[in-house]
Amino acid sequence: MSVPDDRAAFEEKKRARALALGRDPHVFDAALKAIQAANKYDYPYLWSWMGVPIIQLPADVMATQEVIWDTKPDVIIETGVARGGSVLFMASLLELIGKGTVIGVDIDIRPQNRDSIEHHPMAKRVTLIEGSSTDPAVVAKVRAEIPTGSSVMVVLDSDHSRDHVLAELRSYGPMVTDGCYLVVADTMLGRFNAEQAPDNRSKLWLKGNEPLSALKAYLGETDRFEVDAVVNGKLILASSPGGYLRCRISK
Ligand SMILES: C[S@@+](CC[C@H](N)C(=O)[O-])C[C@H]1O[C@@H](n2cnc3c(N)ncnc32)[C@H](O)[C@@H]1O
Numbered sequence: 089m090s091v092p093d094d095r096a097a098f099e100e101k102k103r104a105r106a107l108a109l110g111r112d113p114h115v116f117d118a119a120l121k122a123i124q125a126a127n128k129y130d131y132p133y134l135w136s137w138m139g140v141p142i143i144q145l146p147a148d149v150m151a152t153q154e155v156i157w158d159t160k161p162d163v164i165i166e167t168g169v170a171r172g173g174s175v176l177f178m179a180s181l182l183e184l185i186g187k188g189t190v191i192g193v194d195i196d197i198r199p200q201n202r203d204s205i206e207h208h209p210m211a212k213r214v215t216l217i218e219g220s221s222t223d224p225a226v227v228a229k230v231r232a233e234i235p236t237g238s239s240v241m242v243v244l245d246s247d248h249s250r251d252h253v254l255a256e257l258r259s260y261g262p263m264v265t266d267g268c269y270l271v272v273a274d275t276m277l278g279r280f281n282a283e284q285a286p287d288n289r290s291k292l293w294l295k296g297n298e299p300l301s302a303l304k305a306y307l308g309e310t311d312r313f314e315v316d317a318v319v320n321g322k323l324i325l326a327s328s329p330g331g332y333l334r335c336r337i338s339k
Contacts, residue, residue, distance in 0.1 A: 103318050110321025119324035120279055127286045132327060135173070138180060140204050142173025147326035148273070149177060151319050152243070155269045155332060156181045162188050162238035165230055165263065167221035167256055168246035168273070169194035172205040178243075179213035190214050191233050193221045194246065221246050222255040231263065239265045245273035248293045253302035261306065261313070264335045270313055275300040275331040300330060312336055 109115060123131070123145075135142050135149075142149065156164070156178060164178050175192040182188035190213060192205075197218045205214055215233055219226035221244075234240060242260045244253060253272065264270045277285065277293045278300025285294055295301075307313065313333040323329040 106318045106321040108321075109324065110317055116324050116329070120276075120284070123276065123325065124280065124284045124286075127288065130288060137173040137177040138208070138210065140173045140176050140208065141171040142177055143170050144174060144273075145325060145327050147323055148328050151323060151326065151328075151332060152178065152271065153181060155271075155316075155319060155334075156241070157185075159239070159241065159268050160185050160187075161241040161265075161268050163234050164188065164190045164241045164243065165193070165260060166190060166243040166245060167193045167260070168244070169197060169201070169205070169216065171201050172208070174243070174245065175214050175216075176205065176208055176210045179210040182213050183210055188213065189233070191217060191230055193217045193219065193226060193230060195220045222252060222259060227259045230260075234263065239268055241268045241270070243271040243273060244299070245271075248274050248277060248291075248299050250297045250299075250301045250305070253299045254305055257302060257306040258309075261310065264313075266335055266337045268335050269316075270333040270335065271328065272299045272303045272331040272333070273328045274298070275303060275329055276327050279329070303331065303333070307333075312338075 132143050132145055135144065166175055169175055169192040175190045179190045182190065192214060197216055202216065205211060205216065217226060217229050240263050242264050244256045261270055277298035278295055280295065282294055285292060312335055314336055315330060316332045316334045319332040320330050
C-alpha cells in the first residue's frame, strides 16, 4: 500500500498553526510570564553552540536556522558578538550549506572571546571587526568585506537602545538583499512593562528605549521589509518576537 506524500500538506498546516499562534495573545502573555520568571536565572545565558556560549533562547536559534536554510545567504553580518556563540552557530550552518561568511562586529572583542572564535572549527567562516557598529568607519569596513553580488542577511544584537538600533537599521538595512532577512534581536524588551524588564543585564532597557521601538520607527521609513508573520508567530518563548523581517523582492 502506498503512503500519500503529505509534505506539502504538513508544511501548510504548520504555517496556518504558526499564524494562528501569532494571533493568540493569551499564549504569548503566558510565555512572557515564563520568560520573566526564568530571567532571574539568566535563562538566555545558559546555552552554548558547539561549546561556545550563545546568548539566545532556543526558539531564536531555531528560527534563525530556518531563515538561513531557506535563504542561504552568502554573507551574514551580526552586530554584537559577545562570547561568539551566535557567529559560530551561523558559520556552522554556512559550513553545512557549503559557502558563505559571517562578519561579526563588536565594540569590545575580549581576548578570550577572540581566542574561542579564532580557534574554533568554524573559524574559517568568520571575520571579526572590532568597533562600534554605528561608526561610519566600521560600517565602511563591513561593506568592504561583502563581495559584489553577494546575498546578504543582517542580525542586529548589540547595544539595545532605541537610537542605536535605529542607527544600525539605517546603516545595515540597505545591505540586506532581496528575499533575505533582517533580524532585530531582543524585541522582547519592548513587550515587558517596567516591573518585568530584566534588571540583571549590562543595562536596563525599558519600553520605548529598546529594539522593538527602533524597528517600528524604521518600518515607518522604508517599505523594503515585511514582518514575517509565520516565523514571528512561533516566537513565543523567544527573545526576538516580531524581529524577523524579510526584505521584499524588488520588481
Ligand atoms: C547581547 S550581546 C550579543 C550576544 C550574541 N549575539 C550572542 O547571541 O551570543 C551584546 C554585545 O554587543 C556589544 N556591543 C555593545 N555596544 C556595541 C556597539 N556600539 N557596537 C558593537 N557592539 C556593541 C557588546 O560588547 C556585547 O558583546
